[in-house]
Amino acid sequence: MNANKLISLGRKAVKSEALALSEMADRMGPEFPQAVELLLAARGKVIITGVGKSGLIGQKIAATLTSTGTPAFFLHPTDALHGDLGLVSKGDVAVIISKSGGTDELCELLTVLKRVGVKIIALLGKTDTALAAQSDVVLDVSVKEEACPHDLVPTSSTTAALAMGDALAVALLDQRNFTPEDFACFHPGGGLGKKLLLRVSDLMQSGKDVPVVRHSATMKDVILEMTAKRGVTSVVDEKGSIIGILTDGDLKRLLTRSQDIFSLKVDEVMNRNPKTVDQGQLAVKAAKMMEDFRVTSLLVADKEKKPVGIIHLHDIMQAGVL
Secondary structure, three states: OOHHHHHHHHHHHHHHHHHHHHHHHHHOOOHHHHHHHHHHHOOOOEEEEEOOHHHHHHHHHHHHHHHOOOOEEEOOHHHHHOOHHHHOOOOOEEEEEEOOOOOHHHHHHHHHHHHHOOEEEEEEOOOOOHHHHHOOEEEEOOOOOOOOOOOOOOOHHHHHHHHHHHHHHHHHHHHOOOOHHHHHHHOOOHHHHHHHHOEHHHHOEOHHHOOEEEOOOEHHHHHHHHHHOOOEEEEEOOOOOEEEEEEHHHHHHHHHHOOOHHHOEHHHHOEOOOOEEOOOOEHHHHHHHHHHHOOOEEEEEOOOOOEEEEEEHHHHHHOOOO
16 A cells, blocks of 8 residues: 555545635626525425435535525435425425436426426536526536546535535525524534533523622632632622632732732732623633633623623533533
8 A cells, every 4th residue: 555645646636626616616606696596585495406426415405504594305306206296386496416417317307396386496517408408597516527537436526516505505594694593493412502502601600609709808818719619709899890800820920929918908919801701692602712811711790790600611611512
């Protein structure tokens, strides 16, 4: 086995597919927004269909559309012609995928779909075919050559069709103002669901577990509170609003500068620019704040800047958000 040869072949295949995508992107024109408009205007469902490798790509496109707010399902042409056309109704939009642009099963299915009143969007590798002529919108997903060294196995062509499907999905979610919260409703399971569903309020420490000291507190009181509450404490004023924070890191730095820290008041040494987060914020965004500010915890404040909780990076990691 020649490792260098294999690496070279792998790189060549990836670059070939990347070039095909770049060239397809440059060709995209007014047909693309026309396809998006058709899909947005659909009164029914979106039907994705294709044969062979194109069919497999179609299944993925259907799944992507469905998870981003555009109900879609994959319909195999053969199954459709043998009874499953009952799933199709006027007002639906069909997305047909074909490298050759002339697959017999697709041509036969297209005729029936047109008769029912279904609009047709075609993702075709050849745009001068009968299938193209019968379609309402044609998106050119042709490639100069496959990544396969014999220019036979669908590789670059299937990647191009998949990318065009993704492009349609992205454009649609933008036009529908589809939010991460919307996505979470369709994808509540797994790690992705946790990232999109878990909020600061789900993971924060609250009530008696929130570290709080008054601005007039002695350093002895501060250290006792920090020791009991995971090495950090908020500092509040007479109204109970947050005016500062002190962490174990601050305390260690203070020890290098002062010989008698117990003679100090907390408002003399606290950090007056504490980072806070709203309890309704997504936990993953709180984690991003911690990363940006290089801290391991955030105070959770209400609208009056009063401490209602504290969230630690460890809690976020333990919940599987990261």
